[in-house]
Amino acid sequence: MATLLAACGEAAAPAPAPTKAPVAAPTSAPAAPAPTTAPAPATNKIFTLVDKTWSDLGMLDATVRFNQERSDLGNVTLEETAQGWDTKVLAQIKEKNLRWSGHGYAAFFDSYKYIKSGLVAPLDDYLKASKVAWGGKQKESYFTSRIYDALQFQGKQYFIPMKANAHLVGYREDYIQAAGYDKFPTTWDEVDKMMRKMKPALEKEEVTPLGISRDIFRTIGTMFTTFIEKPFDDTGVLKFESxxxxxxLELLKKWKDDGLARLDTNADHYDVWQKGKFAFTLGSHSLVRVGRNVWGTAKVKGANPPQASTSVPARTWIHIDSGFVFPGAANPQLATDWLLSVLGPEGTIAERWWRGVTTFSGQPVHQSWLDKVLKDNKDLAEVYEVLKLVPNSQIITLPVAGAYAITEAKIWPHLDRFFKGETGIKAAMADARKEVTEEMAKQLK
Amino acid sequence: MAESRPRAAGSAVAWWRAFRQVRHEARGESLAGLLFVGPAVLLFLTFNAYPIVRGLVIAFSDYRYLVPDHAPFNAVDNWYEMVRDRVFWQSFGRSLQYTAIYFVLNFVLAFFVAVLISQIGQAREAGVYRVMAYLPVILPAAIALLVWRQFLNPEFGYIAVLLKGLFGSEVAKVLRDARAVVPTLAVIAAWKAMGSNVLLLLVGLYSINSELYEAAAIDGAGWWRRLMHITIPLLLPTFTVIFVLAAGVLGEAEASLIYYGLTDAGPEGAGRLVGRYAYEVAFLQGDLRWGYAAAINLTVGLTSMAISGLVFRALRSGRM
Known part of the structure; x- marks a missing residue:
């Protein structure tokens, strides 16, 4: 794996050596749940990690800029993650020989397990001590306080958001026009009517109106948020007995039985979408992007998810992916400052990141970037619109991430039996609940 | 006496010199031998012996990867849980089915192809077919499975198009059926591994003395009788190797993980073979319970060994 050199052309040294007195050490030790080591000696040169995708989308450019503009804070070399980095970092933390100080990306469903395994340090003290202006203003920093709330775990902040993912509808405009519609409907009742008109119109091309992904958090999870304000219970488990x-689920089964919806394996879902065999689905903005790669901007559009009721504010699914600092890192303050600068609400450093990531699949979490990057961007108009739903929506929290994989693994065999008509939804979900509860009971708190 | 003493002393010295030379040569030889086997032994110890021992230790503990420093010895608790774990038994059943299909296909196809190739008289032509038969083995598993996934796609794949053309779109729906999942994965795995067995069988076939066939032919034995009474009995040792190796697929996880992706076990979870289940326990769910996953894998490994032992015993007694 090639090493990315972000530090103004400096070659990556085997291990960072302390060269300077610690920069702005925190006023008190961070209270991690299971800190395994004391912080390593501070250095003004640190190494950080991120996946190649995010590096290429702007994190590397932003880091180069950080080294130029904020040389007073230190120097950061951003390296690409290789497979198994987490095992390696955990071992290095134990051996008190940690090479890297922070990581630019934790997917929402990994963030809880990273805390639990001791891979993530609480940031509160570093945020307070930071010389980056908005470090101590986390609560006011984001365009909705719900984002700040979603970063908290047991009263501490462990992550700094690197992007939000607000889900929307991706649809083929030519297909809905074939059903006599100009805009995507705003309620599920209207969607039902549209699909029934669409089916005969597109039957010849073997197009099914709705494509359902078996990744719970995409189609079904997003639809669920339009039916219920809080889709997860206090333990983080999806409310699948509500x-x-x-x-x-009864609605989806009816649509499936009527030939209005199709259920695809995760491996096939995007493939079928790109081949034009369903007219719309729900998920991240990637849907629109990959659809446009094949069919062009004119045919593939995005819209806010239709709602179950017009009497309550519209909602959608939203999760946050984040950057974080390793416990026992060399100069955790510098790692925090780097994250704050790259992922911050203003400045040329952060601009490189936010402008880059919005071209892929991810949205800013600060009002300033919403205004600068999205507000007048006609190519991403649907993203700007869907972000207006975020303040009403329950953002996926850290405990939810902990229960997600278990729910996903246990629920599908029962949903499949339900979709085949072998059992009712209540019985199927009671069986699923039993298995999820059993599995949750096996986990340590 | 005076002469014999120096002679005796001389022979003792000569004997001692000869002895030292032999020891020196032996030492040299053993050193050379150690140098030759050393790297292999080191690799074996690092990548086979240590992981096996470590896996054994983990299997008897409640090792949870996500919980720092949590790996208490728990005796046979993992097996106690396994006995009552429905998902384990379901996935284990699928894996047995998978192994059975793989067992038969892997052998029958390879034997059929090897016999056909062995009948080709032209050396160059036979070489081309040998290469063709072996190609799937060197194809990376990910590519092979993705190609098959496209091939078997219920809508866009060649098979679906063929079935639709011949029997209508209803028949093509079988490709979505949960009951088709395990056979599909087993067919792909058998196709992928077949080339190695073809080569093994060809080595066996080419080493059978042609005079045996000529003599049998003179005695009036037809193609079938020659096959049954010469070819198959003489290939029994090769069959044993093939069957013993085939038993190792019981814990297979790779095919399902690539074919359906990491988070989807296929329709009705039918792609959740026992190896995949262990993977989910170890790397996806909750605390990442490596202890339980190691116990599952140990059980599967021992079952594989038992199957291999049975096969070995059956074929050995057959030959006797």
């Missing part, structure tokens, strides 16, 4: 879930 009346709203039953209503949604």
């Amino acid at each position: 009346q709203e879930w039953f209503t949604l």
